[in-house]
Amino acid sequence: xxxxxxxxxxxxxxxxxxxxxxxxxxxxxxxxxxxxxxxxxxxxxxxxxxxxxxxxxxxxxxxxxxxxxxxxxxxxxxxxxxxxxxxxxxxxxxxxxxxxxxxxxxxxxxxxxxxxxxxxxxxxxxxxxxxxxxxxxxxxxxxxxxxxxxxxxxxxxxxxxxxxxxxxxxxxxxxxxxxxxxxxxxxxxxxxxxxxxxxxxxxxxxxxxxxxxxxxxxxxxxxxxxxxxxxxxxxxxxxxxxxxxxxxxxxxxxxxxxxxxxxxxxxxxxxxxxxxxxxxxxxxxxxxxxxxxxxxxxxxxxxxxxxxxxxxxxxxxxxxxxxxxxxxxxxxxxxxxxxxxxxxxxxxxxxxxxxxxxxxxxxxxxxxxxxx
Amino acid sequence: xxxxxxxxxxxxxxxxxxxxxxxxxxxxxxxxxxxxxxxxxxxxxxxxxxxxxxxxxxxxxxxxxxxxxxxxxxxxxxxxxxxxxxxxxxxxxxxxxxxxxxxxxxxxxxxxxxxxxxxxxxxxxxxxxxxxxxxxxxxxxxxxxxxxxxxxxxxxxxxxxxxxxxxxxxxxxxxxxxxxxxxxxxxxxxxxxxxxxxxxxxxxxxxxxxxxxxxxxxxxxxxxxxxxxxxxxxxxxxxxxxxxxxxxxxxxxxxxxxxxxxxxx
Numbered sequence: 001x002x003x004x005x006x007x008x009x010x011x012x013x014x015x016x017x018x019x020x021x022x023x024x025x026x027x028x029x030x031x032x033x034x035x036x037x038x039x040x041x042x043x044x045x046x047x048x049x050x051x052x053x054x055x056x057x058x059x060x061x062x063x064x065x066x067x068x069x070x071x072x073x074x075x076x077x078x079x080x081x082x083x084x085x086x087x088x089x090x091x092x093x094x095x096x097x098x099x100x101x102x103x104x105x106x107x108x109x110x111x112x113x114x115x116x117x118x119x120x121x122x123x124x125x126x127x128x129x130x131x132x133x134x135x136x137x138x139x140x141x142x143x144x145x146x147x148x149x150x151x152x153x154x155x156x157x158x159x160x161x162x163x164x165x166x167x168x169x170x171x172x173x174x175x176x177x178x179x180x181x182x183x184x185x186x187x188x189x190x191x192x193x194x195x196x197x198x199x200x201x202x203x204x205x206x207x208x209x210x211x212x213x214x215x216x217x218x219x220x221x222x223x224x225x226x227x228x229x230x231x232x233x234x235x236x237x238x239x240x241x242x243x244x245x246x247x248x249x250x251x252x253x254x255x256x257x258x259x260x261x262x263x264x265x266x267x268x269x270x271x272x273x274x275x276x277x278x279x280x281x282x283x284x285x286x287x288x289x290x291x292x293x294x295x296x297x298x299x300x301x302x303x304x305x306x307x308x309x310x311x312x313x314x315x316x317x318x319x320x321x322x323x324x325x326x327x328x329x330x331x332x333x334x335x336x337x338x339x340x341x342x343x344x345x346x347x348x349x350x351x352x353x354x355x356x357x358x359x360x361x362x363x364x365x366x367x368x369x370x371x372x
Numbered sequence: 373x374x375x376x377x378x379x380x381x382x383x384x385x386x387x388x389x390x391x392x393x394x395x396x397x398x399x400x401x402x403x404x405x406x407x408x409x410x411x412x413x414x415x416x417x418x419x420x421x422x423x424x425x426x427x428x429x430x431x432x433x434x435x436x437x438x439x440x441x442x443x444x445x446x447x448x449x450x451x452x453x454x455x456x457x458x459x460x461x462x463x464x465x466x467x468x469x470x471x472x473x474x475x476x477x478x479x480x481x482x483x484x485x486x487x488x489x490x491x492x493x494x495x496x497x498x499x500x501x502x503x504x505x506x507x508x509x510x511x512x513x514x515x516x517x518x519x520x521x522x523x524x525x526x527x528x529x530x531x532x533x534x535x536x537x538x539x540x541x542x543x544x545x546x547x548x549x550x551x552x553x554x555x556x557x558x559x560x561x562x563x564x565x566x567x568x569x570x571x572x573x574x575x576x577x578x579x580x581x582x583x584x585x586x587x588x589x590x591x592x593x594x595x596x597x598x599x600x601x602x603x604x605x606x607x608x609x610x611x612x613x614x615x616x617x618x619x620x621x622x623x624x625x626x627x628x629x630x631x632x633x634x635x636x637x
Contacts, residue, residue, distance in 0.1 A: 237477055238476065238477055240483065241475065242541075244430065245430065245471070245473045246468055247468055294608065
């Protein structure tokens with residue numbers, strides 16, 4: 001059967017629009033726009049719906065738009081011979097006036113005001129980061145005085161989640177990093193016939209930089225995001241409010257065990273990554289370059305000293321604090337919707353990774369200045 | 373400042389609530405008496421839950437005061453009321469421990485079983501032995517009709533059960549004051565009715581005062597003996613009093629319309 005059809009008759013001063021055929025959402029939508037255009041150019045006074053065969057709310061929407069257009073121009077618009085249902089729906093749509101101020105402000109923002117807004121939000125975020133840091137320190141102080149409480153089972157669960165369960169991915173990544181370093185070194189050092197120094201390169205690079213940085217990045221992606229999502233969901237669920245109103249500090253109860261767990265686990269994971277990275281390098285040196293294991297091992301022991309190892313561990317310790325704090329903070333400040341929890345997890349990872357790289361860079365500058 | 377001598381347990385004076393620059397409600401003044409079941413009612417989005425947040429320490433007033441009666445407060449200025457938001461944190465904490473809260477979604481801690489949910493506040497704030505705590509938690513669950521569900525996690529039970537478990541947790545510390553945020557929302561009529569009966573029984577037997585946010589008319593008439601009506605358009609309260617009287621005697625047409633679903637008044 002035919003689609004939407006219309007016809008405009010001009011008899012005397014006020015024209016008439018006759019609608020016929022089918023007016024449903026499956027019909028051509030451009031017809032409605034062309035009717036509106038016609039109305040804007042040459043308004044008509046009545047609309048006749050006598051020969052409409054089928055209709056749904058797309059027809060009501062068209063009539064409502066026409067009616068609003070007419071009202072803006074102080075014209076009267078009469079609806080003739082429409083099915084009763086159409087008129088009832090139209091009435092329903094018009095009974096509750098738009099609440100004043102309920103329309104969102106859709107004004108285009110100028111570049112300068114966008115920049116200003118951004119600066120203000122960034123400033124507030126920086127402030128809230130330091131507030132959160134301060135809160136965690138206070139919470140830690142309460143713990144030292146024996147007044148902060150959390151459940152031992154929670155700490156145990158988080159410890160197992162951040163430690164043993166992260167081992168497979170840490171293993172994979174650090175072995176591969178060790179292999180990559182060995183290959184890069186081998187190609188260069190072969191030119192001087194100094195393949196043995198691959199052991200130095202892999203050892204020092206793993207222990208000083210790559211071990212702690214790779215574990216940090218893995219844990220930021222794995223655990224930082226999990227913290228943010230977990231705490232953010234609790235925020236959505238009003239669980240955090242429930243802690244607060246009962247007088248249980250969410251800082252002590254949720255954030256503190258997570259910081260403690262990561263601070264314990266990060267150096268251990270880093271140590272593990274160091275060993276596996278060196279083993280990865282050894283596999284390549286022995287397999288592809290014909291060094292013996294004892295040679296490689298002896299060379300590594302000569303190259304890497306306690307300073308290098310402790311430097312890596314100190315960094316891992318700091319990264320642990322950073323990951324836990326960015327994760328928990330984004331969770332605690334999360335909005336109360338599904339997308340806000342997603343945003344919280346995203347910014348936890350992004351902030352965690354950025355902080356890790358920046359801190360690592362600072363360490364590199366400071367240690368080279370101090371000659372460590 | 374002198375206080376009129378009456379026995380109200382909570383007094384709200386000229387309270388204005390706002391989110392940043394957006395005022396939700398202004399000039400709210402009403403009293404809540406002991407053993408009232410006080411209904412906060414009004415259309416959707418008028419700020420009922422926001423008002424509740426001012427009582428339980430989650431949202432600070434933009435202006436005005438929320439006063440709690442406290443036995444320890446006598447002596448400061450001859451008043452037996454504490455200004456909830458102006459007093460020290462420790463006092464506010466103490467006041468909040470006299471209150472139990474049931475959140476809209478139940479807000480049970482999802483990583484703990486129902487028994488652990490109830491046991492946590494008991495373990496934190498009382499000196500009871502673990503076995504006493506366990507028995508008390510079972511009792512509270514039995515009171516709300518959930519005995520046998522001690523070891524279930526919140527995600528394993530239905531919405532109505534979660535509400536009741538939330539109520540059991542709110543009852544954990546033997547509160548004098550219970551705040552319920554839309555207790556019967558999302559429940560079928562029978563469960564909602566059972567919850568109403570439970571509230572009445574708890575009031576009669578434990579002597580608690582209830583502050584209930586709801587717009588379920590059946591509940592309002594069944595349990596409410598005092599109320600405040602918040603209006604979203606005028607952004608203030610239209611009336612306060614017993615909803616059963618307001619339905620016929622209130623001067624405001626909005627309130628009568630609300631209480632009769634727009635059919636009478």
